[in-house]
Amino acid sequence: xxxxxKRQDEAKSQHMDKGQQGLDGDDESQQLQQVGxxxxxxxxxxxxxxxxxxxxxxxxxxxxxxxxxSMLLDLDHVSKIYGDLHALDDLSLTVPAGQWLAVVGxxxxxxxxxxxxxxxxxxxxxxxxxxxGHPLEDLSSAQLADVRKxxxxxxxxxxxxxxxxxxxxxxxxxxxxHSVVDERQALDALDRVGLADRAHHLPGQLxxxxxxxxxxxxxxxxxxKLILADEPTGxxxxxxxxxxxxxxxQLHEQGTxxxxxxxxxLVASCAQREIMLNHGELSGELWNDEDAHQAYLAAGGxxxxxxxxxxxxxxxDLLTQDLPVGFANPTKAAKVGGQTTKGE
Amino acid sequence: xxxxxxxxxxxxxTMLFGAVFRRWGRALMAVTASLVGAATLCCLAAxxxxxxxxxxxxMRAYGANLVVAPIEEAGQAKAGIAPGxxxxxxxxxxxxxxxxxxxxxxxxxxxxxxxxxxxxxHPDQVRQLNRHWNVEGAWPSPGKVMVGRDLAxxxxxxxxxxxxxxxxxxxxxxxxxxxxxxxxxxxLGQASYRVAGIVETGGSEDDIVYATLAxxxxxxxxxxxxxxxxxxxxxxxxxxxxxxxxINEMRSMHVKAQTVTKISTADTRIITMLQTLFWLISLVVxxxxxxxxxxxxxxxxxxxxxxIGLRKALGASSGSIAVEFYVESAAYGLIGGLLGTALGxxxxxxxxxxxxxxxxxxxxxxxxxxxxxxxVIAVAGxxxxxxxxxxxxxxxxxxxx
Numbered sequence: 205x206x207x208x209x210k211r212q213d214e215a216k217s218q219h220m221d222k223g224q225q226g227l228d229g230d231d232e233s234q235q236l237q238q239v240g241x242x243x244x245x246x247x248x249x250x251x252x253x254x255x256x257x258x259x260x261x262x263x264x265x266x267x268x269x270x271x272x273x274s275m276l277l278d279l280d281h282v283s284k285i286y287g288d289l290h291a292l293d294d295l296s297l298t299v300p301a302g303q304w305l306a307v308v309g310x311x312x313x314x315x316x317x318x319x320x321x322x323x324x325x326x327x328x329x330x331x332x333x334x335x336x337g338h339p340l341e342d343l344s345s346a347q348l349a350d351v352r353k354x355x356x357x358x359x360x361x362x363x364x365x366x367x368x369x370x371x372x373x374x375x376x377x378x379x380x381x382h383s384v385v386d387e388r389q390a391l392d393a394l395d396r397v398g399l400a401d402r403a404h405h406l407p408g409q410l411x412x413x414x415x416x417x418x419x420x421x422x423x424x425x426x427x428x429k430l431i432l433a434d435e436p437t438g439x440x441x442x443x444x445x446x447x448x449x450x451x452x453x454q455l456h457e458q459g460t461x462x463x464x465x466x467x468x469x470l471v472a473s474c475a476q477r478e479i480m481l482n483h484g485e486l487s488g489e490l491w492n493d494e495d496a497h498q499a500y501l502a503a504g505g506x507x508x509x510x511x512x513x514x515x516x517x518x519x520x521d522l523l524t525q526d527l528p529v530g531f532a533n534p535t536k537a538a539k540v541g542g543q544t545t546k547g548e
Numbered sequence: 549x550x551x552x553x554x555x556x557x558x559x560x561x562t563m564l565f566g567a568v569f570r571r572w573g574r575a576l577m578a579v580t581a582s583l584v585g586a587a588t589l590c591c592l593a594a595x596x597x598x599x600x601x602x603x604x605x606x607m608r609a610y611g612a613n614l615v616v617a618p619i620e621e622a623g624q625a626k627a628g629i630a631p632g633x634x635x636x637x638x639x640x641x642x643x644x645x646x647x648x649x650x651x652x653x654x655x656x657x658x659x660x661x662x663x664x665x666x667x668x669x670h671p672d673q674v675r676q677l678n679r680h681w682n683v684e685g686a687w688p689s690p691g692k693v694m695v696g697r698d699l700a701x702x703x704x705x706x707x708x709x710x711x712x713x714x715x716x717x718x719x720x721x722x723x724x725x726x727x728x729x730x731x732x733x734x735x736l737g738q739a740s741y742r743v744a745g746i747v748e749t750g751g752s753e754d755d756i757v758y759a760t761l762a763x764x765x766x767x768x769x770x771x772x773x774x775x776x777x778x779x780x781x782x783x784x785x786x787x788x789x790x791x792x793x794x795i796n797e798m799r800s801m802h803v804k805a806q807t808v809t810k811i812s813t814a815d816t817r818i819i820t821m822l823q824t825l826f827w828l829i830s831l832v833v834x835x836x837x838x839x840x841x842x843x844x845x846x847x848x849x850x851x852x853x854x855x856i857g858l859r860k861a862l863g864a865s866s867g868s869i870a871v872e873f874y875v876e877s878a879a880y881g882l883i884g885g886l887l888g889t890a891l892g893x894x895x896x897x898x899x900x901x902x903x904x905x906x907x908x909x910x911x912x913x914x915x916x917x918x919x920x921x922x923x924v925i926a927v928a929g930x931x932x933x934x935x936x937x938x939x940x941x942x943x944x945x946x947x948x949x
Contacts, residue, residue, distance in 0.1 A: 325861060325943035346865060353863025360946060364858040368570035369563065376559055381863040385559040406570070422862075 275334075275505070276301040276429055276461050277322060282331035284317045284484075291317040293484035294331070297508040300500060301429065304452070304462040306475035314484035315465045316434065322463060323432045324352040336429065353382045357423030361435035363415040365407040371418045372403040375425050382426040393421040397451055413444025420451055430461045437471050449474055479508050486510040563872065568879050574851065575880065578844040581929075582884020582922045583891065585837025589830060590892025590918040591899070596826040598900055598908055599819075611678050612650075612778035613788060614641065616795065616805045628653060628773025629803055637777060637795060637803060644791050647781035650677040651774035653761060658714040664699060666713065666757045668764030677780050681753070685745030688758050692744035696754035700746045707743055713757070714738040715768045737767045784819075834925065841929030845877055849937040856937050857945025866938035873934040874927055881926025885919035892918065 277299040284292040292314045299305050309315050320326035321333060324340060325348070333340045335355055340348065352358075365374045375390040394403050397417040407415055416436060423431055433452070437445040449471065456462055456476075464475060472478045476493035477500075479486060486508050491497035568575050616637050618629045629637070634651055641647045650673035657666045671687040671694075685707035688694045695705050705711060717734040741763070747753060765771050783791060788807050795805035849856070856869055893910060900908040 320943045323861075323943075325941075325946075349860065349863050349865065352861065358861055362854075364854055364946060366563075366566070366855050366858070368566040373559075373562055373566065377563070377859070378862050380556055380559045380563075381859065381868070385555045 275299060276303075276336060277463075278332075278334040278337075279321075280332045280334075282321065282328045282333060284314075284321065284326070285329040290484045292321070292328070292481075294511045295481075295484075295486055295508065296331075296506075296510070297479065297486075298505055299461065299463065300503060300505060301461050302456075302459045303477060303496065303500070304456045304475040305464070306472035306478045307463065307465045307481065308467070308469065308472045308478055309481035309487075310467075312483070313481040315481055317484070318481065319432060319434050319463075319465050322430075323356050323358060324348040353378075353426065355429050357426065357428035357431045359416070359419050359423045359431060359433035359436045361438040363407070363412075363419045363439075365415055365418055365422075367407050370404045370406055371399060371410065371414075371421075374407070374418055375422045378422045378425050390421075390425060393425045394418070396424065397421045398447070411444070413440050413447055416440060416444065416448055417451065420448065424455070428460075430463065431455060433462065433464045435466055435468075436464060437466070437468060445471070560872070560875075564875060564879060567876050568883075574844070574848045578841060578848065578877070578880035578926070579884040579887070581837060581840035581844050582881045582926050583888040584884075585833060585840065585925060586885045586888025586918050586922040587892035587895065588833045588888075589837075589921065590889045590914065591895040592826055592829055592833070592892075593914055593918070594893060594896035594908060594911060595899055596822060597911065597914065598896070598904070598906070599822055611680070611808070612780050613784075613808045614647075614779040614781055614792060614805060615808060616777040616779065616803050617775065618773065619802045619804055626772070626775070628775050629777065630773045633801060633803065634774055634777055637801065637805075638779075640795055640798075641779050641781055641791055644787055645782040647779050647783075648673075648676050649777055649779045650674045652776045652778070653764060653772070654775045655715065655764060655768050657757070657767065658716060659711055659757070660703065664757055665755065666693075666759055666764055666767070668761035669758055670761060671758075674758070677778055678749070680749075682748045683745050684748070685743070688744055688760050688763075690760055690763060691741060693741040693763070694745040694747050694758040695743055696756045696758075697746055697748035698754040699757065700743070705743050705746070707745055709743045710740055711743060711757070712738065712740050713767060737769045739763070739767050837922075837925050838929045841877070841881070841926050842932065845873075845926075845930035846933040846936075849873065849933040853937075853940060853945050856940045857942040860940065860942040861946060869940075870934050870938040873930060873937060877926045877930035877934070878923050881923040882919065884926070885922025888922060889915050889918040 275298040277297070279295055279297040282292060282295050282297075283290060295314075295318070307315050307318060317326065321328055322335075324335070324343075327333075327341055327343075327348070331341075335351060338351070340351065343351065365371075366377060369377065372387065372390045372394060375393055376385045376387060379385045379390065391400065391403055394400055394417075397420050399414060399417050399421065402410060402414055407418070410418065416439070420431075420436075423433075431452075436452075437448055440448060452462055452464070453474065462475070464471065466472050473492055476491065476496040478490045478492065480488040480490075489508050616629070618627070620626055629651075638647070638649055641649070650669065652674075653668040655666055655668070656663050658664075669688065671689070675681075675687055683694065685694070686692070693711065695703075695711070699705070703711070714735050715737045717736050741759065747758065759767075781788060781791065792805040792807050795801065795803065859869060860866075893908075893915065897908045900906045
């Protein structure tokens with residue numbers, strides 16, 4: 205019943221999007237028609253150059269609108285201000301569905317603030333956030349909770365498993381607040397992260413890596429469009445870090461959008477795209493997967509930017525310079541299954 | 549939808565079971581707080597409900613609280629209350645509550661030429677009614693009398709001694725006065741009795757000779773009604789007065805009833821004091837339990853802040869968080885209430901047996917009230933902590949702030 209309702213909601217959402225597209229398209233078409241009619245109605249002295257310029261602008265505007273609509277996440281000049289402190293300062297960022305994005309930066313750089321805003325646990329002081337095309341800034345906390353449980357799967361550094369519930373029960377808690385509890389599905393999710401045989405153990409009986417995998421299974425159980433992971437490997441040893449990254453890679457291959465906040469350059473390098481924050485501002489952007497980069501640009505995606513800097517003008521090499529660990533670390537290939545080459 | 553409801557309900561109870569039974573450290577504290585409160589309240593209530601009943605019985609041991617006597621008309625020989633009327637009066641009294649009674653026939657007899665009052669009694673009745681009488685030796689039996697302490701001292705009587713009594717015609721006609729000069733000396737009956745016992749009450753009983761009713765009837769050569777019926781009724785206060793009034797209103801019975809004010813008033817006052825004390829102690833215990841449960845719940849909520857933050861991050865509403873914690877508190881109250889009630893009853897049982905020598909019956913209504921009260925107190929105690937918990941900001945908690 206719930207699945208059916210969810211599908212109906214999705215269909216409705218798509219219908220609304222199409223309607224929006226149609227409306228926008230009509231507007232632009234009318235504008236284009238007006239521009240096209242101008243030569244007939246205007247003085248003969250108007251130049252063809254001016255006409256082409258208008259058409260180019262409208263074409264760009266149409267592409268931007270379409271690009272925004274194809275983006276799962278769209279942050280437009282987002283700031284979070286606490287008194288005099290700008291925890292996040294005028295950040296613009298778009299993330300298409302299926303992208304694996306890493307957010308890196310030192311402590312206090314605004315990573316967590318960004319994660320809270322994307323995860324619908326906080327609202328921006330300025331700017332707008334759209335998730336699946338829906339603006340979030342005017343939603344109440346209850347409405348944000350609804351969006352969060354329907355769209356976002358959360359993975360935490362400290363796991364946050366409920367200590368008095370078994371692994372499978374922890375996964376079912378997420379189902380409980382989302383829709384319908386189904387133990388079979390929960391067991392399948394644990395099986396997916398390789399923990400079928402540990403399903404009925406309490407968190408205290410699991411290793412750190414196993415607990416994080418339960419956390420991932422919990423994030424996956426409701427088929428979220430976006431997995432938001434905060435330092436997912438921060439408390440793990442190397443072996444478990446590799447297991448978790450393997451799971452992320454599988455999820456990415458299956459089309460799940462991943463946003464991973466991390467200190468670890470190696471973990472960040474597994475992502476298709478990295479952005480670096482510094483004092484709440486974007487200080488760099490790096491693409492590890494050039495094909496994905498080209499596809500992103502072709503779909504109308506823009507580089508992230510802060511303030512009034514033109515998209516793409518912020519130096520991407522800053523990212524490499526500021527990272528505490530170089531990308532050429534020999535252990536990287538072992539951790540990420542040999543898929544770490546920049547621009548791959 | 550029914551399937552969804554049942555699976556989610558099962559999950560709700562799975563979470564509740566986990567919180568209560570897999571976190572014994574904290575759960576034990578909350579259960580203990582409820583248990584102590586329930587045990588104290590249940591024990592106090594059981595004992596205090598038992599005490600008035602016990603007090604009543606103890607007070608009844610100090611004699612009657614209602615006396616019924618015939619209405620004598622001037623110029624007529626005293627006939628007393630006929631056995632049928634005794635039964636009728638007794639029915640009226642026992643209709644309002646259990647009562648013991650004893651009937652007395654009084655006649656003036658001569659012992660060593662002096663007039664003394666002899667009471668004809670059924671010894672078992674009188675002994676049941678006056679358990680506080682201090683009797684040296686034995687109660688009257690056929691051929692044996694029990695003599696009042698003052699009278700025994702005056703005549704130098706000892707237990708095992710003998711006494712000679714005469715009944716004169718003049719005494720029967722009422723022409724002589726006790727202790728006065730007798731005018732006629734026609735002896736209607738005389739008998740010699742052995743002194744079975746000497747009674748000491750500190751009251752007028754110390755000047756009376758007690759014999760069995762049959763011995764007195766043999767001595768006086770006559771059978772007539774009872775002069776006084778004493779009742780020890782479980783009714784108290786207004787209820788006792790109502791009994792006396794209803795008897796007095798029945799003029800055709802030719803009897804008058806009077807309450808023994810001293811005993812019934814003391815009885816009521818002591819019980820009122822005990823009940824007031826009970827309520828005061830109960831209020832203190834209630835407040836302490838509330839504080840105990842509240843503090844424990846606050847501690848539990850504080851320890852589970854990150855769990856609450858996580859639940860909210862997963863989409864739980866403040867209302868559902870509150871419901872989960874209220875039901876958990878109620879579970880602690882229920883478990884603590886059940887155990888506490890059992891423990892409280894056990895204490896009350898031991899107390900009643902050791903102090904009063906009575907077996908305390910199990911009061912189901914009291915037990916049910918005690919468990920329900922524990923449950924309500926547990927939920928009330930968690931109101932404030934749960935309200936705080938439901939307002940937790942998941943972002944702050946999950947970021948470790």
